[in-house]
Amino acid sequence: MKSHKLSARLGEIMGQISLHGTVSVTELAESLNVSEETIRRDAKVLEERGDIIKLHGSLAMPHQVGEAPYDKRMRENAEAKRAIARKAVQLVEDGDTLIIDTGTTTSVFAQELRNRRGLTVVTNSSDIARTLATVNGNKVYMAGGELKADNGAAFGPPAVEFIARFKVRHVFLSIAGLHAEHGPMDATLEEAELAHMALKAADHRVILSDHSKFGKVALVKVCGFDEVDRLVCDRAPEGPLLERLRGAGVAIDIAGE
Amino acid sequence: MKSHKLSARLGEIMGQISLHGTVSVTELAESLNVSEETIRRDAKVLEERGDIIKLHGSLAMPHQVGEAPYDKRMRENAEAKRAIARKAVQLVEDGDTLIIDTGTTTSVFAQELRNRRGLTVVTNSSDIARTLATVNGNKVYMAGGELKADNGAAFGPPAVEFIARFKVRHVFLSIAGLHAEHGPMDATLEEAELAHMALKAADHRVILSDHSKFGKVALVKVCGFDEVDRLVCDRAPEGPLLERLRGAGVAIDIAGE
DNA sequence: AGAGTTTTGTGGAAATTTGTTGATTTTTTG
């Protein structure tokens, strides 16, 4: 059974943290008249409960105030995304034409594209547009309309039509899942429709995906395996997924090789 | 797998950077009472996380990399722009509807608008769109098309038509010059046309301008003094300019008062 | 009161962070 004293202290700790943003372990130990080790043990349960995060020497709120879910997603698997983006940039030459779909991985990819010059970029993502629009003599075409709060990108028929007017060399897609049976999948119908149109508009069709998407099923199928030319990922796919990719002749690039 | 612990200092560094645009390593070391080497190490993880970029001797927001003229302009008079933005935000309430024109001052203004919730924002700037689209339950409508490399914003007839379809409470404009005789002026015809349409679409028309624009002549006249309701600036205008503003009944807000 | 359980404190080893030094690189200056 839990003691009352313990839960009272946890509440006090939470109060201190939410009041000051971060509090040092030493401070807490002094103000609550317990040893630092006790504070650490409390911090452990608080962290497992997801109420706080432990830093080195102090405790803090789990996420920065005002941080968007999108920004948070950008941080998940950040190293993998960065590695994939670096690898994918090698496919692009100065002066290339490309369509870049919305997504956290493609946003990182866009940042890495600052190492290329004179690109012509078509996108529906305000983040990608901003990243590339003002630098290196790039030309950027962005689909307008209402930007979905989820990711700051335009969808719907106008956006699809906008994309359809272009014919480019490469298209780079982010996906929500990559399943051996169902193929590349997105979380919403609108995303999938736009991605599908983008695929038709390019000669060389590339999917950027970290391994956490492998075998995952999302809501809507984007396309068949035969509509993709290349997969750039951080770890090699295995089993039936690998079979399907090979069968469809999809080239596979593994970041860091 | 080594999970890097984070220092509570990282948040403070991010705050400083987003506040001033760029901060020198030396300044940070002094204000946080740690060695410069420690700041550099913090900067490294922040950079790998994509939150900042390291310059030689200082740290900056990620989009200030490269030599884009737009980013350079963002740094000029950074303090004044920030102060003006803070003042202007006081005019906006949660849930307001607004049009925000492209510009360096309005971009800073958009950052400050993260202190408001549930806004409906219409803009032609990819930077402003990206700043506000994914947070606080805002609704953002962005004009699409080719983004001018100069500032990452859409112009031309389609953009003007896009803006014309809205009717909002406030419009916020950046300008290139504010002259007693010629009124508010922009650097290009396209910018001026779009700004003029934006003015017609709002009840409350606000110009954001630092004092360096006072008395300056740019290429194209945007509108008459009587088409403006308010000027937010960092220093009081003087002489004939002040006369004209007063004569037209333009309210004047001075940042820091 | 006393056995069993839970919570807390203590000590030393392990891990992480920080400061310092000197070499290296970049930027500025004459």
Added chain:
DNA sequence: CAAAAAATCAACAAATTTCCACAAAACTCT
């Protein structure tokens, strides 16, 4: 263009924090 100044990097030592195992203390229940 070369020298001087400033900033970064690499490596090691010092300081701080955490982790782990076990003992002491507090609490529960009969």
